[in-house]
Amino acid sequence: MQLDLNLLTVLDALLEEGSVMGAAERLHLSSPAVSRTLGRLRAVTGDDILVRTGHSMTPTPYAMSVREDVHRLVRQAHEVLSPVRELDPATMDRTFTIQCHDAVAASLLPVLVGRLRQQAPGVQLRALAENSVDTDDLRHGRVDLELGGGRPGLPEFRSEPLGTDRFVVAMRADHPCATGLDLKAYAAHPHVVVSRRGRLTAPIDATLAAEGLHRRVVAAVATVPTALRIAARGDALVTCTAVLGRPLIEAFGLVARPLPIESPAVTIHCNWHQRYDSDPAHAWLREQVRASIDEITAD
Numbered sequence: 001m002q003l004d005l006n007l008l009t010v011l012d013a014l015l016e017e018g019s020v021m022g023a024a025e026r027l028h029l030s031s032p033a034v035s036r037t038l039g040r041l042r043a044v045t046g047d048d049i050l051v052r053t054g055h056s057m058t059p060t061p062y063a064m065s066v067r068e069d070v071h072r073l074v075r076q077a078h079e080v081l082s083p084v085r086e087l088d089p090a091t092m093d094r095t096f097t098i099q100c101h102d103a104v105a106a107s108l109l110p111v112l113v114g115r116l117r118q119q120a121p122g123v124q125l126r127a128l129a130e131n132s133v134d135t136d137d138l139r140h141g142r143v144d145l146e147l148g149g150g151r152p153g154l155p156e157f158r159s160e161p162l163g164t165d166r167f168v169v170a171m172r173a174d175h176p177c178a179t180g181l182d183l184k185a186y187a188a189h190p191h192v193v194v195s196r197r198g199r200l201t202a203p204i205d206a207t208l209a210a211e212g213l214h215r216r217v218v219a220a221v222a223t224v225p226t227a228l229r230i231a232a233r234g235d236a237l238v239t240c241t242a243v244l245g246r247p248l249i250e251a252f253g254l255v256a257r258p259l260p261i262e263s264p265a266v267t268i269h270c271n272w273h274q275r276y277d278s279d280p281a282h283a284w285l286r287e288q289v290r291a292s293i294d295e296i297t298a299d
Contacts, residue, residue, distance in 0.1 A: 089120035100147035
């Protein structure tokens, strides 16, 4: 049997007001409409609910026994259908999971964690490295945000650009190209490519080929720190992002020089699943990530 849950709203009003007219005024309905609903309630429950005693109406023992339960259910239904959208970060107790490139993590997380500690001490942050293959973690809620250069193509995902970064070439401080780097010198030296899929080529190779040049890639590694560690021990060059890569470049005692060829800026995207569009806590997290990126890129 299908039940009309609107009956609970009318029943709650009847039990609170003790009359059809009072319930009608409370619900902004006509008295005949409430009377008809009372008839339906009697048919569903097999109980009179309210009975006339002189000039007033008295609830039956059954009605008295369910009065508190009915009121609680109506209140809970109202809370479900009218969720509170206000958020107090200071009292929030939640764990968020972010997945991002290691260069993004090295630049972003110190700033982001500082903001979270200051505004929401009860929040925990879990940072995961990029996978070598695509996963459904974002779709199934195992990851709250993906940060990086790519953006999902399916309509169930949302994506917002956070900013842009440019490419530079990292090398040891006493590298032969540290005093100046042109395109021929760039192509002549060995390279380490950062690729989570292990690819030995990158879009810049097509640009070099158009200039009649070819570079030798000696290794493809999954993370920027590994690539920069290799560069610190020899003459290999590493092409990486300038702002996001800066903390790691400096940590390994390397220097960065401009990429000696025109290359489009890298857009940093924040991706999430549409289920979180109206979640105040998730929206707050996205704002903290955005503000952290703004702080980093402003330096």
